[in-house]
Amino acid sequence: xxxxxxxxxxxxLLIVLYAPIVFIAVFSFTESKVLGNWTGFSTKLYSNxxxxxxxxTGSLMxxxxxxxxxxxxxxxxxxxxxxxxxxxxxxxxxxxxxxxxFMNNIPMLNPDIITGVxxxxxxxxxxxxxxxxxxxxxxxxxxxxxxxxNVLPKLTQMNPNIYEAALDLGATPFQALxxxxxxxxxxxxxxxxxxxxxxxxxxxxxxxxxxxTVGLDTLSTYIYTDARKGGLTxxxxxxxxxxxxxxxxxxxxxxxxxxxxxxxAAE
Amino acid sequence: xxxxDYIIEIRNISKSFGDKCILDDVSINVKKGEFVTILGPSxxxxxxxxxxxxxxxxADKGEIRINGEDITNVPPHQRPVNTVFQRYALxxxxxxxxxxxxxxxxxxxxADEIDKRVMKVLKMVSMTDYEDRDVESLSGGQxxxxxxxxxxxxxxxxxxxxEPLAALDLKMRKDMQIELKEMHRKLGITFIYVTHDQExxxxxxxxxxxxxxxxxxxxxxxxxxxxxxxxxxxxDFIGESNILNGKMIKDRLVEFAGHEFExxxxxxxxxxxxxxxxxxxxxxxxxxxDGAQFGAKVKSCTFxxxxxxxxxxxxxxxxxxxQDYNAFEPDSEVGLIIRPADIQVMHKERxxxxxxxxxxxxxxxxxxxxxxxxxxxxxxxxGTQVNVEVAFSKVDLIDHPEEGxxxxxxxxxxxxxxxxxxxxxxxxxxxxxxxxNDIWDKGDLVGINIAPQDIKIVK
Numbered sequence: 268x269x270x271x272x273x274x275x276x277x278x279x280l281l282i283v284l285y286a287p288i289v290f291i292a293v294f295s296f297t298e299s300k301v302l303g304n305w306t307g308f309s310t311k312l313y314s315n316x317x318x319x320x321x322x323x324t325g326s327l328m329x330x331x332x333x334x335x336x337x338x339x340x341x342x343x344x345x346x347x348x349x350x351x352x353x354x355x356x357x358x359x360x361x362x363x364x365x366x367x368x369f370m371n372n373i374p375m376l377n378p379d380i381i382t383g384v385x386x387x388x389x390x391x392x393x394x395x396x397x398x399x400x401x402x403x404x405x406x407x408x409x410x411x412x413x414x415x416x417n418v419l420p421k422l423t424q425m426n427p428n429i430y431e432a433a434l435d436l437g438a439t440p441f442q443a444l445x446x447x448x449x450x451x452x453x454x455x456x457x458x459x460x461x462x463x464x465x466x467x468x469x470x471x472x473x474x475x476x477x478x479x480t481v482g483l484d485t486l487s488t489y490i491y492t493d494a495r496k497g498g499l500t501x502x503x504x505x506x507x508x509x510x511x512x513x514x515x516x517x518x519x520x521x522x523x524x525x526x527x528x529x530x531x532a533a534e
Numbered sequence: 535x536x537x538x539d540y541i542i543e544i545r546n547i548s549k550s551f552g553d554k555c556i557l558d559d560v561s562i563n564v565k566k567g568e569f570v571t572i573l574g575p576s577x578x579x580x581x582x583x584x585x586x587x588x589x590x591x592x593a594d595k596g597e598i599r600i601n602g603e604d605i606t607n608v609p610p611h612q613r614p615v616n617t618v619f620q621r622y623a624l625x626x627x628x629x630x631x632x633x634x635x636x637x638x639x640x641x642x643x644x645a646d647e648i649d650k651r652v653m654k655v656l657k658m659v660s661m662t663d664y665e666d667r668d669v670e671s672l673s674g675g676q677x678x679x680x681x682x683x684x685x686x687x688x689x690x691x692x693x694x695x696x697e698p699l700a701a702l703d704l705k706m707r708k709d710m711q712i713e714l715k716e717m718h719r720k721l722g723i724t725f726i727y728v729t730h731d732q733e734x735x736x737x738x739x740x741x742x743x744x745x746x747x748x749x750x751x752x753x754x755x756x757x758x759x760x761x762x763x764x765x766x767x768x769x770d771f772i773g774e775s776n777i778l779n780g781k782m783i784k785d786r787l788v789e790f791a792g793h794e795f796e797x798x799x800x801x802x803x804x805x806x807x808x809x810x811x812x813x814x815x816x817x818x819x820x821x822x823x824d825g826a827q828f829g830a831k832v833k834s835c836t837f838x839x840x841x842x843x844x845x846x847x848x849x850x851x852x853x854x855x856x857q858d859y860n861a862f863e864p865d866s867e868v869g870l871i872i873r874p875a876d877i878q879v880m881h882k883e884r885x886x887x888x889x890x891x892x893x894x895x896x897x898x899x900x901x902x903x904x905x906x907x908x909x910x911x912x913x914x915x916x917g918t919q920v921n922v923e924v925a926f927s928k929v930d931l932i933d934h935p936e937e938g939x940x941x942x943x944x945x946x947x948x949x950x951x952x953x954x955x956x957x958x959x960x961x962x963x964x965x966x967x968x969x970x971n972d973i974w975d976k977g978d979l980v981g982i983n984i985a986p987q988d989i990k991i992v993k
Contacts, residue, residue: 428623431590434610435617436637436688443611446636450627 288511295504302499313505327502330489337399337474337485338467341406346460348407349414350452356415357422368419371412382409383476390477397479405477406467413466414459421455454528461521465514541566541691541724542587547596549582554963556582557593558748564692564726564741569718571727571735574745575771580728583745584694587726588617600692615692616685620700622677624669630656630680631665637688655683658717675706682717692724699734711737732772736760744768765880766955769811770948776817776854778951780810780879788879791951792850793828795872799879809880814843814857816876819868826869830854832862846870852951887929887967891922891991899991902964904939908989921992926955926969928988931980938981942966944974958982 291302295313299306356367374382386405390397429451433443449456471487478488493500542564549557557579564570572580585591586598589610598606605613616637624633631652638648656662659679669677678698685693695714699707715738718725729735735742736756744751744759744767752764763769766777780790782802788795790810802808823829830846833853842861846854846868854870862868891901893914898905901922914920935941942960949955956974958966966982974980 426621426623428619428621429625431588431610432617432619432623432625432684433636434590435588435615436684437611437640438636439611440609442640447625447627451625 288507291504292508292511295508298501300498300501302501302504312502316502316505326484327489327500327506330484330486331506333399333483334468334485334487337403337406338464340403341410341467342460342464344403345407345410345414345463346456349411349459349463350418350449350456352411353415353418353422353452353455354448357419371415374409374412375416379409379470379472380476383473386473387476397477398481398483401477401479402474402483402485405473406470409470409473410463410466413462414456417459417462418452418455421452425451454524458521458525461517465517539565541601542726543597543599543602544583544587545597545599547583547586547593547598549579549586549591549593556748557586560596560745560748560750562743562750562753564724567722567724569715569725569727569738569740570743571729571739571741572743572745573729573732573735573771574751575730578745579748580730580745581696584617584696584726584728587692588615588694589613614690615694616688616690617694617696618678618681618685618698620697622674622681622701624677624681624684626670628669629665630661630667630669630672633669633680634665634684634687636684641688651687652683655687658686658720659683660713675702675710678702678710682714686717686721686723690723692726693721695725695727697729698727700729700731707734714738736772744771746771762878763811763880765883766809766811766948767946769809769878769880774814774855774857776812776814776951777948778810778812778852780808782806782808782879786874788877791828791848791852791854795827795877796874797877797879798874799877802879802881807882807885809882811878811880812854812872812876814855815841816872817854817856818871818873819844819846819856819858819860819862820871821862821866821868823867823869825871827871828869830868830870832864832866832868835861835864837861853949854951884967886926887924889922889924889964891920893918893920893991897986899989902940902960902966903962906939906984906989907986908991909986911991914991914993918993923990923992924966924984924988926967928984929958929966929968930983930985931956931958931968931970931972931974932983933980935979935981938983940966940982942980942982944976944978944980947974947976 294302294305296308296310297304297306298309298311352371356364356371359367383405386401386408387397390401395401430443430448433447434440438446469487471491474485475488475491478484484492490499490503493503540563542562544560544562547557547560548555560579560583572583574580582591586593589605589608593606596606597604600614625636628636634652634655635648638651643651652665653662656665659682661676661679661683664672664676664680669680672680678701682698699710702710711734727738736759739756741753742756742759743753746767752759752768754762759768759772763772763775769775769777778790780788782788782799782805783794784804785800785802786797788797788799788808788810820826828849830848833845833847835842835844838857841857841859844856844858844862846856848854848870856870889901891899893911893916894900894905895916896910896912897907899908899911899920899922900906932938940960942958944956945959945965946957947954953969953971954974956968956970958968958980960966960982
């Protein structure tokens with residue numbers, strides 16, 4: 268009986284969590300302009316999305332492109348910065364190490380809106396005209412700590428003599444970094460990159476405050492503006508569905524990787 | 535000897551981490567092709583010395599030369615040495631072949647030459663046919679073989695080995711010892727080997743360097759180190775030994791365990807306090823007292839495989855360890871003989887505790903960071919710098935650290951037949967030596983008190 272209730276609770280929780288997404292996904296297969304009206308099965312919205320035969324297609328496609336480009340650049344740069352930072356932090360000793368690790372954690376706990384507003388004020392104060400560059404800088408700022416968090420454990424697990432062994436065998440510090448350290452940190456760097464990428468894709472608040480007035484839109488700001496204009500453009504339904512499926516696949520891949528890695532480590 | 539015969543010259547190296555001195559003015563010369571072992575307990579500075587040779591870390595003072603060239607400030611990748619690490623440190627993302635070829639590829643050695651050399655070193659460590667294996671799929675012993683192969687593939691002039699066998703089980707360790715010795719003979723290069731295992735050091739080395747607390751205790755061949763230890767630390771650390779307080783009465787005559795013995799040592803002077811070492815296998819034991827130098831009573835007898843290990847109490851109350859092929863029943867009376875050549879006489883490193891101190895007032899003196907009450911010292915003004923002497927047996931140890939003037943822990947202990955000689959490390963890192971009949975264990979926390987009448991002030 269106890270078991271039955273526990274099962275019910277889990278399913279209830281899952282339904283509450285996933286109902287909105289399932290709702291959108293189901294209604295992405297009907298043509299109705301108003302969400303919630305079922306007017307028969309159709310894949311027209313999907314074809315509209317891909318042929319561009321819809322209202323405001325241009326700006327939507329541009330927003331998607333912006334989102335992806337920004338996420339890609341931000342994730343790449345923060346992976347490089349975060350890895351270097353992690354190596355630096357790992358080699359620190361005592362109180363300094365604790366302080367930096369603590370400071371690295373703060374931006375992750377900070378509400379997005381505070382990060383957004385403070386960056387906005389900073390850019391205004393420094394007289395940097397806001398647009399593409401400031402959005403990318405902002406995204407790098409909040410993505411880097413996640414990379415550090417993913418790479419640091421890999422460094423702690425590593426036999427400290429391995430880097431020294433490379434030097435001992437004749438590698439310059441840079442060669443040792445490239446040929447030994449980076450390959451060994453790669454799993455952490457990849458999960459850091461993926462996390463940074465999704466954080467950047469996901470972001471609304473920081474982008475909203477740092478994009479300035481040049482009309483730069485990412486997907487999240489586009490949807491926000493679109494929804495405020497009166498009703499959601501119907502083609503966003505298939506788009507959201509596709510994104511959800513994409514993220515789901517990505518997560519499954521990461522999980523399989525992690526399981527495989529921990530199995531290897533267990534051996 | 536011409537200094538050019540030395541491949542490694544270490545001159546007056548000192549190194550501290552924080553305020554802890556790890557190496558204190560260490561100088562070592564190593565001849566080309568020698569198998570040198572640096573032996574000592576953990577924390578004695580041996581690994582630090584090896585790391586300085588490899589280039590991981592900088593000495594605070596001193597100079598290191600390899601082949602006459604000053605390499606003190608040369609980065610590790612430019613030194614003609616290679617290291618075998620204690621925990622192998624193989625590159626897990628590369629297979630066996632790539633691990634071994636790592637250094638050769640960096641040197642831009644042609645591919646067919648790399649091939650040849652990798653196969654050669656694999657054969658040398660008996661790992662032929664393993665070149666495509668993933669290093670993490672290998673056993674500990676196999677990984678260590680690959681690590682050795684990787685280090686010698688670079689054809690270094692000096693091979694540094696940092697306790698390479700410590701992580702292996704006993705059987706494997708014995709096999710690897712023989713192989714290492716064989717490898718050293720074949721390669722003809724210099725091996726610097728660091729270990730805390732005295733048996734390993736005695737088996738492998740041409741020369742042993744015994745270190746303790748950042749200082750060299752003795753340098754010599756294995757037989758020298760075993761038969762003629764220069765101080766009680768070396769005698770105690772290498773093999774089993776009976777270490778006793780003694781007195782050199784005159785040349786070739788020493789007194790210990792309440793008896794006088796002929797010995798072969800000269801030049802100590804007359805009536806000088808010394809430490810005497812007698813190895814347990816060098817004491818002859820027999821059933822009758824006729825012809826024996828002194829008598830004893832067997833207290834315990836344990837079978838150890840090849841020999842029996844017996845503890846006896848001598849007629850003057852000293853406890854000795856004896857190893858013999860024959861067993862003698864506990865409680866039986868036996869006679870003992872020690873031959874002159876088997877008695878090793880050593881200078882005492884110190885005969886009492888000596889501290890630098892400062893007079894606080896007429897009845898107080900400050901040393902080891904504390905102010906102690908002492909007998910009135912007329913004629914010494916406050917602030918006078920003095921030396922304070924305290925006899926080993928006059929230092930009081932108590933169970934509760936908080937009840938002592940000073941507190942510390944038992945750092946090293948030595949049984950001297952009828953009492954223990956302890957080295958106490960105070961919380962500030964100072965040493966106090968104590969003679970006591972009480973039984974303490976290494977690492978015990980103790981409180982230290984010194985009575986006023988036992989503090990001797992020397993101007």
